[in-house]
Amino acid sequence: MLTDINTDNLTPKKKVKILNEVKEICSQCKACGLHKTRTNVVFSDGNPSAKLMIIGEAPGKNEDERGLPFVGRSGQLLERLLANEGITRANDVYICNTVKCRPPENRVPTNEEKELCKGYLDAQISLIKPEIILLCGATAVQSMLDVKKGITSIRGEFFDGPFGAKMMPIFHPAYLLRYQSDKEGSPMRLMKDDIKKVKEFLSR
Numbered sequence: 258m259l260t261d262i263n264t265d266n267l268t269p270k271k272k273v274k275i276l277n278e279v280k281e282i283c284s285q286c287k288a289c290g291l292h293k294t295r296t297n298v299v300f301s302d303g304n305p306s307a308k309l310m311i312i313g314e315a316p317g318k319n320e321d322e323r324g325l326p327f328v329g330r331s332g333q334l335l336e337r338l339l340a341n342e343g344i345t346r347a348n349d350v351y352i353c354n355t356v357k358c359r360p361p362e363n364r365v366p367t368n369e370e371k372e373l374c375k376g377y378l379d380a381q382i383s384l385i386k387p388e389i390i391l392l393c394g395a396t397a398v399q400s401m402l403d404v405k406k407g408i409t410s411i412r413g414e415f416f417d418g419p420f421g422a423k424m425m426p427i428f429h430p431a432y433l434l435r436y437q438s439d440k441e442g443s444p445m446r447l448m449k450d451d452i453k454k455v456k457e458f459l460s461r
């Protein structure tokens with residue numbers, strides 16, 4: 258059982274070994290119907306020793322083809338916004354999604370799909386033990402936070418998360434792609450403010 262893994266006091270090498278074992282189990286997963294239409298399971302990318310973890314919604318077309326999260330247009334935007342604050346994807350971030358297989362036509366994953374996939378996400382969190390987790394968009398927020406408010410009113414706020422981590426909801430970059438404006442109060446400007454806050458948190 259994934260939940261039986263003892264994740265305390267692991268060396269970085271042992272942590273990577275267990276993560277790879279979980280990834281291998283996940284790559285064979287047929288727990289929900291999404292396995293029927295996937296090209297690749299999209300487990301994670303980035304640095305397993307990162308203090309910052311980012312959880313998105315689900316792989317899209319590009320991610321399904323390449324087997325890596327956030328490699329399409331929205332992922333590139335997110336990567337640029339992080340890089341503007343000196344946060345690099347390869348070194349400073351561990352990135353994954355609430356579900357590891359692409360929902361057909363990029364529909365929102367169902368509660369059942371999220372629930373059946375949650376063991377992988379929980380294993381990732383307990384192995385990475387990040388200091389801060391960014392919840393990218395409403396789907397990730399619903400998976401991790403018992404809060405009824407919409408993302409617009411809770412983005413940029415710190416919440417208590419697992420293993421002493423803080424969690425912060427942020428806009429999904431796909432949403433930002435629809436609103437090009439960078440004016441004061443625009444979603445893009447708010448996202449930049451939130452990522453600045455994350456940088457301050459990491460540098461504290």
Ligand code: URA
Nearest residue numbers: 313314315316326327
């Ligand atoms: N959107 C997500 O939420 N995750 C990805 O990996 C790509 C796009």
